Amino acid sequence: MxxxxxxxxxxxxxxxxxxxxxxxxxxxxxAKAGSKAAERAGAVLFRDKGCAHCHGVGGIGTQKAPSLVDLRKNKLWTPARITDQILTGGQKMPPFSDSVTDEEAAQLVAYLRAKHRPVPPPALPTHQGQT
Ligand code: HEC
The missing domain is CATH 1.20.5 (Single alpha-helices involved in coiled-coils or other helix-helix interfaces)
Known part of the structure; x- marks a missing residue:
């Protein structure tokens, strides 16, 4: 029993x-593309994968690369085209297919197309001084 x-x-x-x-x-x-979680993950990737090095903190643009702030409003930059730019690069932008997975690219796109871009949390102590 x-x-x-x-x-x-x-x-x-x-x-x-x-x-x-x-x-x-x-x-x-x-928690996939387009969600707040994806946008937040993308914010961290944008900083940690080196995008901010050329495009500036939050993508405001530098002498090295154009601002990505208004990308969301630009109809030419569809999610597919942004993904392509990230993975295969552009004229001066290097390709990131070796260091960014398809899922991470989707998160970067979610971040770049977010209505209110989240600010990434502070980097972990081990990352400090590297950027
Ligand atoms: C070495 C500098 C550099 C790095 C690093 C870089 N980019 Fe770029 N990016 C550029 C330049 C320069 C352009 C302008 C077009 C071109 O030359 O490819 C550009 C263009 C773009 C565009 C198209 C916008 C437009 O108006 O042309 C997107 C989207 C973009 N980058 C996203 C990213 C993301 C996301 C990352 C990180 C994974 C990244 N970039 C890393 C230099 C860089």
Whole structure:
């Protein structure tokens, strides 16, 4: 008889597991491109992958590279074209396909197209002095 109890518990858990598996499909836990989480991840990548080195903090532009502040409003810069620019580079911009994954590129695009660009949290102590 005792062995039945754990089995019952197992059955009780099943609906919970099914529910959890189904939730992301409904978009409740959306953490992919276009979400706030993706925008925040992109903000950190923009700083840590060296984009800010040329494009300036927050993408305000420097002598090395143009401002990316109004990219969101520029209809020519579709998400696909921005992704392409990041991965294959431009005339003076190097390609980042070796150091940026497809998912990271999507997060960078989410950041660059964000209505209110998030400010990345302070870099970890080990990163200090490297930028
Ligand atoms: C070595 C300097 C440099 C770095 C690093 C760099 N860029 Fe660029 N980027 C440029 C230059 C210069 C341009 C202008 C077009 C060209 O020459 O490719 C540009 C253009 C762009 C554009 C198109 C906007 C426009 O108006 O032309 C986007 C989007 C962009 N960069 C995003 C990024 C992202 C995201 C990163 C980091 C993964 C990055 N860049 C890193 C130099 C750089």
């Amino acid at each position: 005792a062995s039945v109890i754990p089995r019952l518990k197992c059955f009780a858990l099943l609906p919970a597991i099914v529910l959890f598996a189904a939730l992301p499909a409904h978009g409740l836990f959306k």
